[in-house]
Amino acid sequence: MKRYIITTGTVTYAIKGRDLLRQKGFNVKIERITSGKGSAGCGYSIILTGELNDAEKILRAAGVKILEINEK
């Protein structure tokens, strides 16, 4: 199963996104950014294991700001 790093930047959006996706049954957790946009500047990302498209739609519909998405 594929894993994705959804970079939200702030811990607030990371928690909001994690909670939303967990409620919908997604396998997610929060990590501090280690690579990609903002990696040198601090921030948070949601690590998603599973289907990206639906997860991304849910996050964007809820107003979660996404800086970038990368495959892990």
Next chain:
Amino acid sequence: MIYLDNAATTGKKPANVIKAVDAALREYSANPGRSGHTASLKTAAAVYAAREKAAELFGASGPENVVFTLNCTHSINCVIKGVLKKNDHVVTSSLEHNSVMRPLVKTGVPFDIARVSLTDDRLTLSEFERKIRPETRLVICTGASNVLGKMLPVAQIGALCRSRGVLFALDAAQIAGVVPVNMREMNIDYLCIAPHKGLYAPMGLGVLICEKPIENTLTEGGTGTNSIEMVQPDSLPERLESGTVNVPAIIGLSAGIDYVNRLTLDRIYSHELGLCAYLYRELSKIERVKLYTPEPAAGAYAPVLSFNVYGKNSAELAQYLSDSGIAVRGGLHCAPAAHRQIGTLGEGTVRVSVAAFNTLQEIKMLVNAVKRA
């Protein structure tokens, strides 16, 4: 001590708030939103839970709109100094606390004052309507006077602002946790809250809920995000939350909201206003007592009441009551505007403000003490 100075801060905190603050200091001592370790994320989750509860209680569109500030005055400053520009115009009310008046004066932005009727909300609303100009950018007013308890017709003022394309900021220091405040339904763009009052949180914390952007920040600094950039992030709440937030107070607020939700706003308001109305009726029987409002009625007044005893200075009377074991506040209550309206700028008033934990017996003891004054 009979504590009746709850408009300044609720003097007794519920057991679940005390327990939560104790737990916060023991178990949530890592800095939220700064690190990636488990302890930091655990604290961040607790802070986020408080945002969620506040957003739900006040009808905000999302927890990310809930900003933690130093206090309600700080929240109000963030709005006034963050939104207004030189050529704007502001409308405020005649009952404002200095937390609104002083920052307004400091900005130099012209403002007009809408006189609040103590008896007829239609007159108040038409005053706001008359004062709004084409260049008016912001209406900012209190939800209830911290001197007189008079509540402003917030929903109607919000609807007026929406229809005229004007931003609406509410100072909810005296009504949050006492009566329903719903940003969505009342068209409130910025809600400023003193959590240590009606929400029974510790002091040293404010809440600002923003449904509209704040362009200029009062404070800049570390937010735990995008550190390489030398400008504040755009995203709320971090844009307005530089530096470490007051985690123990935030976790206390979370428990305070639980306490209010458990009691329900209806029961809290009914109990507190009932005590105030009883006090009003008993004081009105004492010939030497002067009251300044009609009897506090549901929907029109918050549980705050001002009075004087003829021939006594308000500070002297407050001191006498303190010596009798009753905590009230004399003077101008940082709100000279309200005192100007009722003609007590010179002597001030004695203010009684009630919370959920006060009892009828305590009010009776206050009445007896006033009779002896």
